[in-house]
Amino acid sequence: MASINLKINNKAYTIDSDPKMPLLWAIRDLVGLTGTKYGCGIAQCGACTVHLGGIPVRSCSIPVSAVGSKDITTIEGLSDDNSHPVQQAWIQEQVPQCGYCQSGQIMAATALLGKNPNPSDKDIDTAMQGHICRCGTYPRIRKAIKAASVIISQKASAK
C-alpha cells in the first residue's frame, strides 16, 4: 500500500492504495466518483475514459502510481450544470439510452473537439471507434458531435 496524491477535476485527493490498482478503481471506489464506468478492463470498450493531462486515456489500464502529477478530468469535471457544449449537444440530440457508456463517449468527444473544433465524419469515426455502445447510439453520437461543434463556434463568436 502507498499514499498517492491525485488531482481530479481541480481537487486534490490523497488515497491509500495498492500502487498497481488501475486508476479506474481508484477514482470509483477510493475517491467515490462513479460517473467513470467499468466495461471491459482491457482498454477495448472506452467506458472508463478520462482525460489525463488533457489526453483521453483508458483508466482501466493505467496503474494509479503512473499518473504522477498530471491533472485528471472525469465526466463530473466537465461542468457543474451540464453546460459543457458536448453535454448540451448530447441532451439536444437525445443520445443516451441506457447511458452506461456515455461518460466515456462524452470524454472522447470532448477531447476530439478540443483539438479539432470542426471534425469531419471521418475524424469523428476515427476518434470514436474505440468506444462501444451496446444500445447502438452511434448515429446520434455522430449528430451530437456536429451539434457540439456548432455550439462551440456560436459560443466563440458570442465572445
Add this chain to the structure above:
Amino acid sequence: MSGMTGVALTLGLHFPAIGKEAIVLKQDTAESQGFELNAWISIDETGKVTIVNHRAEMGQGSFQSVPQIIAEELEVDLNDVNIVFAQGSQTKYGSQVTGGSSTIRGSYQRLLKLSATAREMLLEAAAKKWGVPRGECFAENGQAIHKPSGRKLGYGALVEAASKQEPPAEVRLKSPNEYKIIRKPMPRQDTPPKTNGEAVFGLDMKLPGMLYAVVERNPRFLGKVKSVDDSGAKAVPGVRHVLRVQMNVFSHKREGVAVVADNLWSAMQGRKALKIVWDDSGFEHYNTEQLFARMRNDVKGEPLSFKTKGNFSRAFGKAFKKLEAIYETPYESHSCMEPLNCVAHFHDNKCEIWGPIQGPDWVQSDVAPMIGLKPEDVTVNMTFLGGGFGRKAFLDYPHEAAVISKAINAPVKVVWTREDDMTQGPFRPGMVYQCKGGLSEDGRIDAFETIMAGQNMDHQNPGADKMAYNSSATEGLLETYLESLPNYSFGDIPLDAPVPVMWWRSVYSSTNGFAFESFMDELAISAGKDPLDFRRQHLWGGRYQELLKKLEEVSGWKTRSKNGGYGVAITECFSSIVGEVVKVSKKTDGKIKIDKVWAVMDCGWYVNPDIIRAQVEGSIIMALGAATVHATHFEDGKAVEQNFNTYKMPRITDTPEIEVHIMENEEKAGGAGEPGLPPFTPALTNAIFDLTGKRIRKLPFALEDV
C-alpha cells in the same frame, strides 16, 4: 408511498385477480380493505405529482414514456411529474418483468385510466368548491379552470377535497387527436443525469460498511468445486473472506469460490491467488461444432408439431416448383455494457437487494426461498440498468449476492468481470432451421414448412416436459401468413444441451426472422417476382399492405438504382410489425458496404416517436453485430470468447445511415424496444444476394469476406 407526509391524493391500481381488469382505488380505501395498492400516482398539496415506475429503465425509455402518459390525462406539465423506481412486488404491481417489449403495451390503458381518474376527482372537487356544475370546468396545466368565470385553482389546493371522494367508475379518455404530450418527441428526463455521471447504476451503489466480492466460477456450466487452497488469496491485503458459493441456474447449481475484500481491486487480486481444483466429471464437454452437427442432423427428423394448416406434404409433393434451404444462427452473449453486479444486505432474517434488475418481482418471489426467506422479507430495489436485453431478467446474480451477504453477515457488492459476464451465460441459443416451400404455377406459395432445431429455453426449468413443442416456433413470422398460406407446418426438435440459454433482445424472433425472411426472398426469386411484390400478394389485411406501401415509398424501392443491392424483410414481434430495406454497394476495393437502412415501424398506439426511433436504430445496430461481427463459441465445454477483443462489437465505423418511420393508425400498442431487430439481418443478406448473387444462410459472416 412510504415517506410521504401531509395531505395527498394518492391513487393506485388494485388487481382483484389474475386476468381481471385493474380497478382504481384510493390509498386509504385500499388500506382499510387490506389491499396492497399499486401506488402509481400521488399529488401533494404543492401540486407536485409523484409516480412510481414499476418497470426497469434499461435504455428503452420507460422513465420518459410512462410520465408522458400520466401527464397527458392528468393535464399537468411533464416537468411537474417526478418518477421514482418501484420496489419488486408481484402483489402490488402484477408482472414487473421488463421483457417482451411490454412496458407500454402491457399497461398504457391502465395508466391512462388512472391519471384520468385523478383528473376527474380534482375537477369534481373544484366544481363543488365553486358551487358550479362539473361540466363547466376543465383541467389544464395542473389547474382546474371554471370556463364561464375564468376562476382557477391549482391541483395542490384541491387534493384534500379530492381525496375525500370516491374514484368514479368510468372516465372519458382522450382520443389521439386531442393529445398534447403523448405522440410528441419530448426529451427524456433521464438524459441529463446520463450526461454528467449522476445516474446511479447497480455498479455505482454503495452502502455503509459494504464489502466487495468477485467469484471464480467453474468455467464449465455443470462443473463443481473439488477443492480450494485459499492461503494465497487470504494473504492479499484487504481480503476478508473466501467462501464456496452455489447459485441456481435453472435446474443446476453453478459452483464457485467467492473472495470478499475491502475494495474491488483487492478482491480481484485475491481471486487471482486462488488455487481451485474443479470436478468436471460426469458430463459432456461439448464444442460448438458438435452442437451444430446434432442440430443439422435433427432438422431432417420428425419435429414436435406446433402449428399446421391444410396438408403440407401433399401440397409440397405436387408443387410446381420446390425449394429447400437450411439456415444457421449462432449462440450469442448479451454483453450489456454494465457487467452483471448486485448489492445485497442480509440481516435479521431479512434481505435487501439493489441492482440492475429487469424482473424485481421475480427476484423477490423466487430468490426468497433460495435463501430461506419469505418473499415479504426480501426487498428488491431497481437501479438504472446499463443495458439488459433479457440477461438481467435472470436470477443468478441476485441469488449469489444474497448468499454471500448471508454468509459473511455484511452488506456486499458482487461484481462480475467482463470475462465472467461473457462466459457464464445464459446465451441466446444457437439454431438451425430447415425451410421447405412449394410454389404454384402462378408463383404463389402453396406449401411452407419450417423445422427448427435448438435449445428450448422452457426445457431448462426444473420438472420441465422435455417433449413439449416450442410455442415460439412462429415468432417473428407475420401473423397474416398463417391466414394467407394454404398449407403449412411449423415445428421444432429440441436440442438437449447443458448450455444455459435465455431471452436475447427479441428472443426467438431474432433468429426465426432470419430463416423466414431469407426463405421468403428465395421463394420470390424462384417465382421470378420482385421480392416486395411477392410478399405483397401474400399479405392479407390493410395494416400489412399499408406498411409495405410506406416502406416501398420511403426506400424508393420502385426506382432503386441498378448499381446497388436492395433487400427487404418484414417481421412481426411482440405485437408490432416492422419492415426494413437495406441498400448495399461495393466499395472501390470490391468489398461490401451498407449504404442505408430504411425502417418502417407499426407499433400501433405509441407515446414518444423519438424514443421509438432510437429503439429501432439501436435494434438495427445490435442485429448488425450478431449478423456480421460476433458469436459465442464453445470448446471443451467452455465459452471461448471472453472479452471485447475476441467477441467484437459493431463500432461507429460500422454504422450505416438509418431512417426510421412510424405508422399512424388506431391499432393497440405493440412493443417498441425489440421488434426493430429481427428484419434487419434478412434484409441485409437479401440485399447482398441482390448485388452479388451470393446467398448467405449461416451467421455470422464478415462483410469483407462476401
